[in-house]
Amino acid sequence: MPIPLKIDYLSIAEADLQDIFDYIFAESPSSAQKTINLFDKNISKLALFPLLRKTVNDPILRAQGYRLLIIDNYLVFYVIIAGHIEIRRIIHGTRNYAFLL
Numbered sequence: 001m002p003i004p005l006k007i008d009y010l011s012i013a014e015a016d017l018q019d020i021f022d023y024i025f026a027e028s029p030s031s032a033q034k035t036i037n038l039f040d041k042n043i044s045k046l047a048l049f050p051l052l053r054k055t056v057n058d059p060i061l062r063a064q065g066y067r068l069l070i071i072d073n074y075l076v077f078y079v080i081i082a083g084h085i086e087i088r089r090i091i092h093g094t095r096n097y098a099f100l101l
Contacts, residue, residue: 002048002049004047004048005046005047005048005050005080005083005084005085006047006083006084006085007043007044007046007047007084007085007087008084008085008086008087009086009087010086010087010088010089012088012089013087013088013089013090016089016090016091017036017039017090020035020036020039020074020090020092021035021036035072038071038072039071039074039076039090042069042071042076043069043071043076043087046069046078046085047085050067050078050080050085051067051080053067053068053069053078054067054068055067055068056068056077061077064079065079065080065081066078066079066088067079067080070093073092073093073094074090074091074092074093075089075090075091075092075093076089076090077089077090077091
């Protein structure tokens with residue numbers, strides 16, 4: 001079994017997650033908690049299998065090592081750096097993401 005990598009979040013990614021939670025919470029507190037649990041479950045899997053997710057289509061971001069995890073309607077952008085995973089952004093899939101990263 002592979003050794004799990006440490007997962008770190010950039011502060012902007014933490015803010016993204018909080019914004020998602022707040023937005024959903026306004027409509028349904030229980031749905032907001034379920035969504036956060038779904039993020040936690042799926043992002044935690046990256047610790048063991050970080051390369052199973054696809055690289056991004058954008059050639060500039062791909063050259064910078066960005067990978068993409070899709071969770072429902074959200075895109076989790078991350079890179080693998082020096083033996084750990086860095087979550088860089090978590091955004092809704094309908095947003096134009098190139099300028100955000």
